[in-house]
Amino acid sequence: MAFNEVKSEMTNIKENSEEFIQSTLEYYRLWGFKVSVKAGTIFMTLLLVALFSMMAMLFISLFAAYAIGEMCGSLSVGFLIVGLVYILVTILAYACRRSIVERPFIKKLSEIVFND
Template sequence: MAFEKLTDNIKELTSNTEQYIKTSAEYYKLSIFRNSMKGLIGFANVAIRATFALIALLFISVGVAIIIGESMENASAGYFIVGAFYVVVFLLIFAFAKKPIEKMLLMKYSKMAFNEKMSETTVTTAVTQPKSTIHESVH
């Protein structure tokens, strides 16, 4: 009788361990998917905004170059002045902006990746769901 009870406890422990491992694996799959999609969506948003910002900057730059060229009565001078301005801006960014940009990106994406509130909710939901529901939700 004691042997049967021990055997039942071992079977239950094995079953619970298997369920825990499967639930943990499902949680990590969902977490990786969530974080990768957030990154992809963030990248797409930045790419779209940057594209339109660069197109606008191009037209503004050409307009400013034309205005400078007309005021100096030399069209090419306006383009060279605008080009020199962008070279100076590039050199300033290259020299001084590496650390602030790196810090800003690390802060933003670490908050996104390590959102503890979302993780606790997901874990609680995954642990309290029946085994069959978890299996069905994955497939």
């Protein structure tokens, strides 16, 4: 009699542990899906904002180059000045890349992964 009880308890333990493993796997699959969807949504939002910002900067740059060129009397000088300003901004952005890009990106990604 005791052997049958132990055997049935072992069967219950096996079934419960299999059920636990399956539910844990399902939980982590759903969690991974949720994190990837949130990260993908943020990535697509940033991509669209960057695209429209770059288009706006293109037209603003063309306007500035023509305006500076008219003031200087030469369109090529206007485009040169605008190009030099962009080179300066690029150098500054590269020098400050950790505080501008890396830290906010890591902070946002860690919020997505660890706060849920």
